[in-house]
Amino acid sequence: MHSAAITELQTLLGDRLVTTQADRDLHGQNETWYPLTPPDAVAYPETTQEVSDILKICHAHDCPVVAYGAASSLEGQHLATRGGISLDMNRMNRVLEVNAEDLNCVVQPGITRIALNEELRATGLFFPVDPGANASIGGMTATRASGTTAVRYGTMRENILALEAVTADGTIVRTGTQARKSSTGYDLTHLLVGSEGTLGIITELTVKLQGIPEAISAATCRFPTIEDAVNCVILTIQSAIPMARIELVDEMMVRGFNNYADAGLPEVPHLFLEFHGSENSVAEQAEMFGAIAEDFGVEAYRTATKTEDRNALWAMRHKSHYASASLGKTGHLMPTDVCVPISKLAEAVVQAQNDAKRLGLTSTIVGHVGDGNFHSGIALDPTDPEQMKAAEEFTDALAKTAMRLGGTVSGEHGIGLGKMKYMNAEHGAGVALMRSIKAALDPKNILNPGKMLPPAE
């Protein structure tokens, strides 16, 4: 099991190269339904130079390397399915620079989004991307994550200015600059964002920051039907109200929140909202949204201006994974996400609800509907082959619905293991281009092998 590489890595890293079963098992776990997949060893680098040295060793020995952050990825991205090294980036978790005047900061990949925002608190700035999970910034970048605030502030794609990364042979590369834009050369930064650790290991990131808004208010409201809620979202976005968050919560998801968090909400479709801006602008936005929502039969449109009420609302929203899982018997969840053009959102959501009913599944819908992106979470028992078969049929139908409607099989969870089977259908001839880029940058296929790109036919 890659013992030559491991021996050399032990010489390099000493006790920061771990082969205990406990640590290997820890790094083989995941938040969803993939089976335990322990790597052969876990490496804990502390510097970019160490990452480079590790990759040189692994490159020489054809040993797979899979980056590991918070392990919150949902499609198995961090699992060492071909063995080799789990490269645990959690010791590289410092904020290296805060450039308040330029609204950016330089961080190491292992820092989590909550830790980063805690370190930024005194500056009046914040890092806006919020996928719910307390993911690492490196992992969020590698999976092109987004979340509740992407409708206003963009996804990781829009929030990374520059990267340092180590390529398969150990070369250290810097991409981008601290300037807000550039037209020099191929956009290597955005080639790495979303590459799921298959093209390089990210070792440093310059991320954009936002000023904490002068005023923030949150709101909840409910609608008679899911179409009403979705059509209200569509018109809100088309009206260019600069929503900071606009989240759809379907009947089943409300049941989950009631079950898991005693939310006490009526089990009908809800929207959870947030407005950012000046005092005047926030009030104006809330009023404009209210006027649109009236046309769709909104009820109980309530604003929460107190920080603790707002935090409670989003804390609940961020528990949707566990709240969805709580509706089943085993606590396991098969989550999936798609993203469609917003004009097709109602059709996609209703189709997903109908498919779940038809297949007898307990499935929630919650999503960042301002982007046309939503999640279905199927509570299931992974040891029950019939449930697994039905769940796979559901996710398959949803992926195909998204593609039929001009969308994508994942808005933010990524490809990993779970969605490789759709790469050809979504990207066609583009897959061959991706393969040639992968072969050019990682000819020995040691970086997260067996992920994202399906085997050539």
Added chain:
Amino acid sequence: MHSAAITELQTLLGDRLVTTQADRDLHGQNETWYPLTPPDAVAYPETTQEVSDILKICHAHDCPVVAYGAASSLEGQHLATRGGISLDMNRMNRVLEVNAEDLNCVVQPGITRIALNEELRATGLFFPVDPGANASIGGMTATRASGTTAVRYGTMRENILALEAVTADGTIVRTGTQARKSSTGYDLTHLLVGSEGTLGIITELTVKLQGIPEAISAATCRFPTIEDAVNCVILTIQSAIPMARIELVDEMMVRGFNNYADAGLPEVPHLFLEFHGSENSVAEQAEMFGAIAEDFGVEAYRTATKTEDRNALWAMRHKSHYASASLGKTGHLMPTDVCVPISKLAEAVVQAQNDAKRLGLTSTIVGHVGDGNFHSGIALDPTDPEQMKAAEEFTDALAKTAMRLGGTVSGEHGIGLGKMKYMNAEHGAGVALMRSIKAALDPKNILNPGKMLPPAE
């Protein structure tokens, strides 16, 4: 001169393959100071399939292909420096779909930004990227253009959802979807954006649109010194006022406008501004900006709410190229641009002014300073070797200043021929990655050869 390829292309295209001297010369011209560089022939494709067939022929015969749009690129990107075919995309200039509900449209690459906005007028939507020149959308994409409105709406990078392109061997590829975000696969869309025709020929684009704001107001104001003007911009951006345009015009540029367009402005540093939003929000933004500007000694802060006054202001701004050139004796201009972190903007601008003085050059500064991006335009006589030497020393010093300050040698003009010499200094080991991507996608080096990537050492 690639006669075998040209013979086959004539069979394919008939009289849409042109070899007259007049047409070749037309396609060998440029807006700046590069010498006339005619291609061997000009091809006028009308469909994606024809572009594919042309590339198959050129690929078989090792014949260079350089895409040609509006020829408004400023670093020689469209010049066929190694001969071969100029691929004139102007017959592929249709709007194929307007998806008003989804705030996007699908266009062919040859349409210009003004023509697109004319076609969109009835929809209440507009395409926001505005580089000044009436560039083609395909060319703007290939050079990662931006312009006056990028501070609010982003550059071409942020405004392209999906592409169709033809690769070197004639393969037709589709990248991206009409969904607003995706986390599936390598970001081929953004690899092509800014690749200057060296990785593929763009044949179709899905671009984002914006709703025409309820209210728009423009404003001008002047400052005692350039540092005051720049520091006012820095604080405005840090205060998160959502400026739609914020343009710096230095003393010499004002002289150019006075000279070329009888602007009648005092020859001191100016800012030209635009605010977009609701009536209330526009008024609030203008007031917030005014309060900041007071601290920097602003004078004559005047708002233009009438459409014709606003249009006159931006029409003048968009003539900065010719106004700068008018300050010299021959009408020729050597334009250059850099982009720096906004905290370094004052230092970079003052350095540029001092360098111009030291070298005895007549050089204007005008720029999208909300992004840290500015242009210098040197009026010169390209036949005067001393002026050319001084101008090259100036642009060289400016590029090095930008890199020293953590910025980039071009914010929006690109690399082309003119800035290849800085690629190694700015990108270091990244250049080898770019070369390996180029070799993987265009192994025969037929797509815009000799541009962007400097020869390997």
